[in-house]
Amino acid sequence: xNTVPAHADLASLQRENAALKARLQEAEDTLxxxxxxxxxxxxxxxxxxxxxxxxxxxxxxxxxxxxxxxDAVLVLDASGHVIYLNPAAERQYGVAPSWALGRPRAxxxxxxxxxxxxxxxxxxxxxxxxxxxxxxxxxxxxxxxLLVECAHSALRDExxxxxxxxxxxxxxxxxxxxxxxxHESRARxxxxxxxxxxxxxELDLDTGSTRRSLRHDQCFGYDAPVPDWNFEVCLQHVHVDxxxxxxxxxxxxxxxxxxxxFECRVVWPDATEHWIEVHATLAVGGTPVRxxxxxxxxxxxxxxxEAALREADGRKDVFLxxxxxxxxNPLAPIRNAVRILQLTAExxxxxxxxxxxxxxxxxxxxxxxxxxxxxxISRGKMELRRAPxxxxxxxxxxxxxxxxxxxxxxxxxxxxxxxxxxVLDADPTRLTQVVVNLLDNAAKYTPxxxxxxxxAQPQGDTLLISVQDNGIGIHPAMxxxxxxxxxxxxxxxxxxxxxMGIGLAxxxxxxxxxxxxxxxLSEGEARGTTMELRLPLQVATAAAPALAAPAAPGLPPTxxxxxxxxxxxxxxxxxxxLLQLMGHQTAVAHDGLQAVASAREFLPQVVLMDIxxxxxxxxxxxxxxxAQDWGRDMLLVALTGWGQDTDRERSRQAGINxxxxxxxxxxxxxxxxxxxxxx
Amino acid sequence: xxxxxYRLSLYVTSPSPRSARAIVNVRAICDAHLPGRYELEVIDIxxxxxxxxxxxxxxxxxLIKREPLPVRRFVxxxxxxxxxxxxxxxxxxxxxxxxx
Numbered sequence: 001x002n003t004v005p006a007h008a009d010l011a012s013l014q015r016e017n018a019a020l021k022a023r024l025q026e027a028e029d030t031l032x033x034x035x036x037x038x039x040x041x042x043x044x045x046x047x048x049x050x051x052x053x054x055x056x057x058x059x060x061x062x063x064x065x066x067x068x069x070x071d072a073v074l075v076l077d078a079s080g081h082v083i084y085l086n087p088a089a090e091r092q093y094g095v096a097p098s099w100a101l102g103r104p105r106a107x108x109x110x111x112x113x114x115x116x117x118x119x120x121x122x123x124x125x126x127x128x129x130x131x132x133x134x135x136x137x138x139x140x141x142x143x144x145x146l147l148v149e150c151a152h153s154a155l156r157d158e159x160x161x162x163x164x165x166x167x168x169x170x171x172x173x174x175x176x177x178x179x180x181x182x183h184e185s186r187a188r189x190x191x192x193x194x195x196x197x198x199x200x201x202e203l204d205l206d207t208g209s210t211r212r213s214l215r216h217d218q219c220f221g222y223d224a225p226v227p228d229w230n231f232e233v234c235l236q237h238v239h240v241d242x243x244x245x246x247x248x249x250x251x252x253x254x255x256x257x258x259x260x261x262f263e264c265r266v267v268w269p270d271a272t273e274h275w276i277e278v279h280a281t282l283a284v285g286g287t288p289v290r291x292x293x294x295x296x297x298x299x300x301x302x303x304x305x306e307a308a309l310r311e312a313d314g315r316k317d318v319f320l321x322x323x324x325x326x327x328x329n330p331l332a333p334i335r336n337a338v339r340i341l342q343l344t345a346e347x348x349x350x351x352x353x354x355x356x357x358x359x360x361x362x363x364x365x366x367x368x369x370x371x372x373x374x375x376x377i378s379r380g381k382m383e384l385r386r387a388p389x390x391x392x393x394x395x396x397x398x399x400x401x402x403x404x405x406x407x408x409x410x411x412x413x414x415x416x417x418x419x420x421x422x423v424l425d426a427d428p429t430r431l432t433q434v435v436v437n438l439l440d441n442a443a444k445y446t447p448x449x450x451x452x453x454x455x456a457q458p459q460g461d462t463l464l465i466s467v468q469d470n471g472i473g474i475h476p477a478m479x480x481x482x483x484x485x486x487x488x489x490x491x492x493x494x495x496x497x498x499x500m501g502i503g504l505a506x507x508x509x510x511x512x513x514x515x516x517x518x519x520x521l522s523e524g525e526a527r528g529t530t531m532e533l534r535l536p537l538q539v540a541t542a543a544a545p546a547l548a549a550p551a552a553p554g555l556p557p558t559x560x561x562x563x564x565x566x567x568x569x570x571x572x573x574x575x576x577x578l579l580q581l582m583g584h585q586t587a588v589a590h591d592g593l594q595a596v597a598s599a600r601e602f603l604p605q606v607v608l609m610d611i612x613x614x615x616x617x618x619x620x621x622x623x624x625x626x627a628q629d630w631g632r633d634m635l636l637v638a639l640t641g642w643g644q645d646t647d648r649e650r651s652r653q654a655g656i657n658x659x660x661x662x663x664x665x666x667x668x669x670x671x672x673x674x675x676x677x678x679x
Numbered sequence: 680x681x682x683x684x685y686r687l688s689l690y691v692t693s694p695s696p697r698s699a700r701a702i703v704n705v706r707a708i709c710d711a712h713l714p715g716r717y718e719l720e721v722i723d724i725x726x727x728x729x730x731x732x733x734x735x736x737x738x739x740x741x742l743i744k745r746e747p748l749p750v751r752r753f754v755x756x757x758x759x760x761x762x763x764x765x766x767x768x769x770x771x772x773x774x775x776x777x778x779x
Contacts, residue, residue: 019749026752029762030737033755039738040695041724043731048724048739054695061694 074167075155080105083164092171093140105167112137112145122152126165130154138169147173198297202283203231205254205290219276219298221268239265239273246278253280254292263299274300319485326367330360365663370506372643374485377509383645384427384513391422391456391463398435399454404667405443409450416455422463424535430510437503438467438531445529446471458537462516465533473529474522482520483508511535560673561585563604565595565621566639567613575608578666584673592616596624603630605677608669609656611640611647619654626655635677639664685709685717685767686746690730692739693723697756701740704757712769 033039040054050058066073072089074082082100085108090096093108100108113119113136125132131153138146148169155164193200199216203209208230217226220237231250238246242264253260260280265273280294337353337360344350376382399415406413424431435454442452446469453468474482485505504520511518516535522528562584566572569590576586587602589595592615599607607625611618618638625631637658638651651659658672689705691698702721709717724731724739734743737754744751744767751766764771 022749022751025766029766030752030754034738036755038697038755039740040697041692041739043724043736043738046728046732048692048728048731050692050695050725054692054697057696058692058694 070170072167072169072171074105074108074169075164076105076167077164078162080165082108089169092146092169093138094142107141109138109140109146112139126152126154130156135172146171147176193295196297198295200295201293203254203292203294204288205292206288208232216296219274219296220266221270221272221274237266237268239267241265250280250292253282256282260294274298275303322485323371327364330364330367333357334360334364361663362665367502369643369661370502374502374506374509377506377513382513384430386425386427389424389426389428389431391424391465392417394424394426394428394431395435395454395456395465397432398439401432401436402439402443405440406452409443409446409448411443411446411448411450411452414451414453416453416457418456418458422456422458422537424463424537426514426535431514434507434510434533435465435467437507438533441503441531442467442469442471442529445469461537463535463537465535466530467533468528468530470528473525473527474520475525476522479520479522483518558674559583559585560606561587561602561604562673563587563589563595563598563602563607565589565592565598565607565613565618566610567591568610571610578669582670582673590614592618592621595621599625599631599634600628604634606635606637606673608637608639611638611642611651619650619656622651622654622656633677637672682716683747685713685744687717687719688734688743688745689719689721690724690734690736690739690741690743691721692725693721695739698740700756700758701742704760705742708757708760708763708767712764712767 034042039051041048041050043049066086069086069088072092073084073086074089075084077083081102081104083102085093085095085097085100090100093100095108111119113122118134118136122132122134122136131151133149133151135147135149138148140146149172150170151166151168153166154162155166157163192198193213193215197215199213199219201210201212201216210229210231212225212229214225217224217229220226220234226233235243235247246262246264249260249262252258260278263275263277266276267273275298277297277299278294280292283291283293333356337356340353341350373382395415395417399413439452439454443450446452451470454465455468456463456465458464483504485502508518511533514535516533518534519532521530521532562579564572564575564579564586566575566588567590572588572590576588579586587598587604589598590613592613594615595607595609595613595618598604607622609618609622613621616624618640622636622638625634625636635658636656637660638656639660639662640647641662643659643661648659660668660672687705687709689701691701693699693702705719709719722730724736730736731739734741740754740756742753742757742763744753747768753763753766757763761771
């Protein structure tokens, strides 16, 4: 400043002086700072000149940052050549800068996209807004693939033109693997829960809100997830009587009193009652922090099964009690009859006693046989020996078996056979057993001089066998229960109440094993009964019937030479006496070896062989007899308490012709002995 | 008399070493002596060189006190605290009370 103000005063001069001093100081300080090198850069004209040392330091700083990063950083020029890569990029792509710099990016890695659409989206993003972040796959030069999370940024010059691209690529393979493992783990859990039909649930203890799987809601009877559900709503579904216990159990678990585990009843929207099993535990970690997690499972089926088991157990006990009672029934008169025989010699009394003995004995034997059969059927061990069977032969055989009873009761039997031969695929023995049973019942439950009709009629692909009587009939209330075991039926005639045994139960099971059905019809008491048996017909040409025709009545009595092999003296002597009364000639052996010797000497036509013989058993004795010329044509009959199919098979293989169960029915024996002998 | 607010501009060439020191030092002085009554802007002139010209800077780092007047300039890494405080018209002792 050159001009001096005209009217300067001291104060303004002083102020000006101070300002000048400050500016001077500033200038001196600045020069001082420059001289001392306390600056990084100086500005000359329009340019900023960064001092070399400072520049180098700044570069080193940037360098250090890039070198320390774990993420790979690459800079590409506008044509995609690599012009910079950091140490992490060298490691990630397995290349040295001396090799990689200047090469196209594709020599380090190629990009693979999950979807063509993703690649398009990334390219569009690079145009606008000029950066893209996302995941894709980098396939390296050695063929291995890397899952990466990338950030691509367009590099631009001062005019905004694209000069290249900055790529920051982070390896997320480990994270992806962990995510995949988690996903798989979740899928397995879901599968396990679904397969076991277990629902899972979560209760936020602070807000009361819940998260549940669909299966959980299904356990409460809903097909679709229920929109609003909390613990109160849940309790409303629990059976009134179980609510308090459930509330207490859950509250205790929520308070840290340990895991809850209980069963309770729930009422479904359709008003049905179901059982559920619940487990609950306080969650550890995660969010929300205070929560109860658990599972629920519908156990209604299990509860029903348990109840059914208990009921079956109860029924078994009732069955055993009833069976014991049934068994006692014949024993009482037997005991009495024996006593009578001991006490009196009066012929008529003795005869009555003997008749009673026989009758009750037969009843007992029948009962036991039926029981064994039913048991075998229940255990699935009953084997039917099916063969083409002529229905006519079966019916005739059954009639023959029941003839004595019919004659005794003076019933008339009408037999209606189909005009043409009908063949069934059935077990002949069992089928006969069934028809005999029905005829027996008809005879027993019809007053004397009744009329019983046995008919067989093919109806399409079914054979209908019916037994109709004009007897005491069945009360309508009883009809559904006639096939149950031990149904009690009162006989109108005032005779003692007699159980029907288990005959009809067995009939039903045997018929069902054959694929058929049996039905009882009656118009009421004293109106008679009709039993209808339906069996599937086999469409077959007439085949050889598997049953021998019954012995024609009226054959002259024959006399056979019969060897009795039995070690029990009473059994042996009673059998011998019986045979002699029938008019046969007898010999006795008491063990297996003696049986063979006696057979050689006596040369019987028939051998009645007990199986349980001392020495060698009946099977062995039979084999030895069969091995001899003189023994080849003998009729060998096994008498044994063992009637299983395996026992019969052993008899057959030993060469035995017939296998009879003890106690043997004398009438059956009689028929057997009258049959023409094998030649 | 109410305390006046300070408005400061610091021009640097980040991440150069002296510039880095200047940033830290200025921040420290402001927090210690002007707690709650300063406004500091840090400008990197390597990214905005045109400002170097419009402000007529000589060198970096340069601190410009815009308010309160008069405008004052300081060049260097700002490590001479006493000199700087005097230049900013601030007493040598730090202000009473907590700085944050």
